[in-house]
Amino acid sequence: MRPFDYARAGSVAEAAAAARDGATIIAGGTNLLDLMKLEVMAPDRVVDITRLGLDAIEPTDAGGLRIGALVPNADLAADRRVRRDYAVLSRALLAGASGQLRNKATTGGNLLQRTRCYYFYDTAMPCNKRNPGSGCGAIGGFNRIHAILGASDKCIATHPSDMAVAMRALGAAVEVVRPSGETHRIALDDFYCLPGDTPQVENVLEPGDLITAVLLPPPPGGVHRYRKVRDRASYAFALVSVAAVIRMEGDVIAGAQLAYGGLAHLPWRDRRVEEMLVGEAPSVDLFALAGELLVREARGQGANDFKIPLARRTLAAVLADATGLEAAK
Numbered sequence: 001m002r003p004f005d006y007a008r009a010g011s012v013a014e015a016a017a018a019a020r021d022g023a024t025i026i027a028g029g030t031n032l033l034d035l036m037k038l039e040v041m042a043p044d045r046v047v048d049i050t051r052l053g054l055d056a057i058e059p060t061d062a063g064g065l066r067i068g069a070l071v072p073n074a075d076l077a078a079d080r081r082v083r084r085d086y087a088v089l090s091r092a093l094l095a096g097a098s099g100q101l102r103n104k105a106t107t108g109g110n111l112l113q114r115t116r117c118y119y120f121y122d123t124a125m126p127c128n129k130r131n132p133g134s135g136c137g138a139i140g141g142f143n144r145i146h147a148i149l150g151a152s153d154k155c156i157a158t159h160p161s162d163m164a165v166a167m168r169a170l171g172a173a174v175e176v177v178r179p180s181g182e183t184h185r186i187a188l189d190d191f192y193c194l195p196g197d198t199p200q201v202e203n204v205l206e207p208g209d210l211i212t213a214v215l216l217p218p219p220p221g222g223v224h225r226y227r228k229v230r231d232r233a234s235y236a237f238a239l240v241s242v243a244a245v246i247r248m249e250g251d252v253i254a255g256a257q258l259a260y261g262g263l264a265h266l267p268w269r270d271r272r273v274e275e276m277l278v279g280e281a282p283s284v285d286l287f288a289l290a291g292e293l294l295v296r297e298a299r300g301q302g303a304n305d306f307k308i309p310l311a312r313r314t315l316a317a318v319l320a321d322a323t324g325l326e327a328a329k
Ligand code: SF4
Pocket: 115, 117, 118, 119, 120, 126, 127, 128, 129, 130, 135, 136, 137, 138, 139, 154, 155, 156, 157, 199
């Protein structure tokens, strides 16, 4: 690890100003410290925000929840209101990482964690995300964990977060403070970028933007599911995951909010799939069609071709479970 200056921010404004001036922000450090040890990131200055008090979960005037950026993943998963009203989020958090990591990892940091593409972490290999213009080791390389949707010929990495997948399904927004002190909100739908020609740009934050909270809308009701398919039962990233909030009225699907992990450079959402489900009665055929629609534009890279049928079947299985079709069989 290379030497760096360390400072503790005394206020949000101070942290935002330091970030604007090129400092790297640290909170839980569960991803950043690995990146620094491997010299994938080598900041000159690291500013610690852990004493800024952004660790409350509070009700909002709109009837939702405001989750402070420094709320640990473990606390968020265990919060009574989250477990009751946003169970998909609690389940996604508990599917991520390990108990020790969830105690340290923060809400804001989870949103900003970097891809686990092997080539990104190996500084001897080309990687357009780490070193723009150097090429992509994963294209034509070992790409079993890589993207099947929204990738480009510059980068096929996936976003590793489980939490962000559930938040996207819930319609969350990110609260950001700028160095000027101005606060603004960015819908999670608009927060992440596809890789395109600039895979090093992962989100729409500008220099000095500091995430202070995540805002959840009022509880959506319905049945919540988070299913994560991975190589082992714990402490593994998703090959495919599905976050689902399904509302039924009688025998008909009245609402469907769905997001997917392990498939793309960002937590994926496809409104076409949700729209085709609403107003329909659950059936094996309907859910098979939903799976087909989800992967209609999917493209495998060889070693990850299996993700296409896996995503299709996982979505169909989650929908059968959430609508009671599975139990009725
Ligand atoms: Fe780098 Fe993206 Fe290629 Fe991985 S997939 S090597 S992160 S450019």
